[in-house]
Amino acid sequence: MASNTVIVDENQMKGQHDYTRTEEKIVETQKNRRGYNFVAIFHLVLFHSLSIYFLLFKLTAPQWQTYLWNAFYFFFSGFGVSAGVHRLWAHKTYKAKTPLKILLAICFAASGQETIRYWVRDHRIHHKFSETEADPYDVRRGFFYAHFGWLATKKSPLILEKGRSIDISDLKNCPIVSFHDKHYQVLRLILCFALPTTVPVYFWGEDWWIAFLFNALRFVLVLNAVFSLNSFGHSMGSRPYDTNLKAVENYPVAIATFGEGYHNYHHAFPFDYRTSDMDYYFNPTMRVINMFAKIGLAYDLKVASPEMIKRRAQRSGDGTHVFWGTVGGVPVNGDKDCSVY
């Protein structure tokens, strides 16, 4: 665990975090049907087609430096989503000093996704109204809907209404968020498309078309890694912390998303910057945040108290928790000292 951490227990979280699942009953209604979002569909089809073309016919064409560059940029842009818009801005799991916020906003712009405010609002609704009609990525509508169908359709009146009720006032006073939101189309064009295509051409003479196609694949892979949390991360895996949540622990998704796939834990304890209590699991986002904490750019890193995790896992988990699970209905390590992990 990093320095600068704050151990948080249930009593401290009362009224502090608005993004745990609400008890409010959402009335299911057919009125919430949505039309198609043809602009999004056009972009999804175009970039997936370019990626498939590259994979089938040009995969061996790039120079070795271009592979390394795209691997780096995949992590760089993905980190903007995991550590930036998700763990910092959507959940406030830690605090960041201005230079780190600027870096995270640049990384997030490199992922080519929406404005920070748009992303945060959608994500807070997702947590608060998970698996109801007000959930933008409602997995009950099917695996493919949760993966990218939600992006190909317009938001329903209910999602728009619930979105307006979500508090995002904490973002209003951040000049970095405001700058990103105001200029996000230009930032996206430069950081998601122009820069990553130009660098291989300028520095080691890569072919323009190959550099462009490889970057299209990188962009699509980051998108699909994030989408996989809504699809695989809400359908395939275990629920060691809370079986009332559809979110699951999915290790391949954790690898694709740099540690975001421990999704049952994350929905149970959304304020925890680690998104998992297993500190030895694959979680490069947590490790990079720890590194920034060491040099003083990240601080107040929130973690759920081991007692709180134990209570939740034993009360409502599916028995598969490494420490607090059950074997044949009998709790394992029931008397284990919580301070050991």
Ligand SMILES: [Zn+2]
């Ligand atoms: Zn989240």
Ligand SMILES: [Zn+2]
């Ligand atoms: Zn989720």
